[in-house]
Amino acid sequence: MRMSQYFLPTMKETPSEAQIVSHRLMLRAGLVRQTSAGIYAWLPLGLRVLRNIERVVREEQDAAGAQEVLMPTIQSADLWRESGRYDAYGPEMLRIKDRHDREMLYGPTNEEMITVLFRDGVKSYRDLPKNLYHIQWKFRDEVRPRFGVMRGREFLMKDNYSFDIDKAGAIHSYNRMFVAYLRTFARMGLKAIPMRADTGPIGGDLSHEFIILAETGESAVFCHKGLVDKDILSRTIDYSADLQGIVNEWTSLYAATDEMHDAKAFEALPEGERLAARGIEVGHIFYFGTKYSKPMNAVVAGPGGEQITVEMGSYGIGVSRLVGGIIEASHDDAGIVWPDEIAPFKVAIVNLKPDDGAVGGACQKLYDALTAKGVDVLHDDRDIRPGGKFADMDLIGIPWQVIVGPKGLAAGKVEVKNRKTGVREEVAPEQVLARFS
Ligand code: ATP
Numbered sequence: 001m002r003m004s005q006y007f008l009p010t011m012k013e014t015p016s017e018a019q020i021v022s023h024r025l026m027l028r029a030g031l032v033r034q035t036s037a038g039i040y041a042w043l044p045l046g047l048r049v050l051r052n053i054e055r056v057v058r059e060e061q062d063a064a065g066a067q068e069v070l071m072p073t074i075q076s077a078d079l080w081r082e083s084g085r086y087d088a089y090g091p092e093m094l095r096i097k098d099r100h101d102r103e104m105l106y107g108p109t110n111e112e113m114i115t116v117l118f119r120d121g122v123k124s125y126r127d128l129p130k131n132l133y134h135i136q137w138k139f140r141d142e143v144r145p146r147f148g149v150m151r152g153r154e155f156l157m158k159d160n161y162s163f164d165i166d167k168a169g170a171i172h173s174y175n176r177m178f179v180a181y182l183r184t185f186a187r188m189g190l191k192a193i194p195m196r197a198d199t200g201p202i203g204g205d206l207s208h209e210f211i212i213l214a215e216t217g218e219s220a221v222f223c224h225k226g227l228v229d230k231d232i233l234s235r236t237i238d239y240s241a242d243l244q245g246i247v248n249e250w251t252s253l254y255a256a257t258d259e260m261h262d263a264k265a266f267e268a269l270p271e272g273e274r275l276a277a278r279g280i281e282v283g284h285i286f287y288f289g290t291k292y293s294k295p296m297n298a299v300v301a302g303p304g305g306e307q308i309t310v311e312m313g314s315y316g317i318g319v320s321r322l323v324g325g326i327i328e329a330s331h332d333d334a335g336i337v338w339p340d341e342i343a344p345f346k347v348a349i350v351n352l353k354p355d356d357g358a359v360g361g362a363c364q365k366l367y368d369a370l371t372a373k374g375v376d377v378l379h380d381d382r383d384i385r386p387g388g389k390f391a392d393m394d395l396i397g398i399p400w401q402v403i404v405g406p407k408g409l410a411a412g413k414v415e416v417k418n419r420k421t422g423v424r425e426e427v428a429p430e431q432v433l434a435r436f437s
């Protein structure tokens, strides 16, 4: 992509409405624009990030045995009357009437809809377990939408739903998602800690929130320090095997959000192991048994023909909130520092003298060769001062900058700068290719 042609409205000034760093940087780096309270348009650079987050989420969901579907954003109120939640849900639900005066709503979550799809599609215990997910926009009319995409009213969520024949099966499904979530967030460069959580309006009796630590987080959290750096990515996971041992490694250490906090148990830990902090909820998993399947009659025939009410769980990831969450966790004074997996482009070519034919030619050659290798490249070919280019590149946080200028080129060199460390190296243009794949 050539930056001179890219729709990338960056800002020098700090927007006054943004209270936290991720919101400021998302506006300044031209990732999103608010179109009305808590509702955002995603601009090209922001959309690339959002899609990368979705990709990681999908890969991990698929690996854990979930199957992707796509349910609509608009739902019928009747669905929610079946579960009894239509009246219970409260003013966060956006209720709409169609031209025939039928009551509809913009879905805040999908337990009811998926339960009906399951009920109509699965009849026998032989077809279990099932785990279905989608990545779809939700609407919750939050009292105080704020912090940009972190607490939007319209937001993108990955939600999935598991169906099992009995509680043991449902716990296995829960554990699969527990481990898949650990992997998902770790791949995004985040340290997300599963914490015992309240089940809230979803209901049920087993639940963990996945929390990333950040001063700007809205929840007070308490945990064992050992959880912060626990590693999951170095292990090979077999999702068909019993995962309870891995789950226990995490859950045996104290970790709870303020609603579930047990001050006594926490204070029993040695002081040096206690961590009281603030956190951002990026994911939330629930096991809730037959809370929806029972009122909505989601049953299958058992081996002896008997009717068995299925055991369910639901699992959410705040896909759009993660864009803000990742920036909270990874930025410096100059701007965003994208983790590799999530970066909108992997490499930026910074052309220091666009009107110099040799420099332009060298940049184009690098661009073509990297692109041919499948590397996503942003080419800053704009006719502006080098200082402005460096500032914009640091702001938008591309992990690698390849800086090409006339003097270096005459000596057969370009500069490669790592955005995170700031380390610069001089290398021959041909060597640039070998470094990226
Ligand atoms: P919160 O406590 O932040 O209000 P929640 O507990 O109401 O979130 P869940 O019903 O658990 O949210 O939804 C699953 C995930 O969706 C959350 O873990 C969060 O990452 C994301 N999410 C929820 N509400 C919003 C929102 N208003 N804006 C952006 N993401 C959200």
Ligand code: MG
Pocket: none
């Ligand atoms: Mg909420």
Ligand code: MG
Pocket: 281
């Ligand atoms: Mg919550």
Ligand code: MG
Pocket: 209, 281, 283, 284
């Ligand atoms: Mg929650």
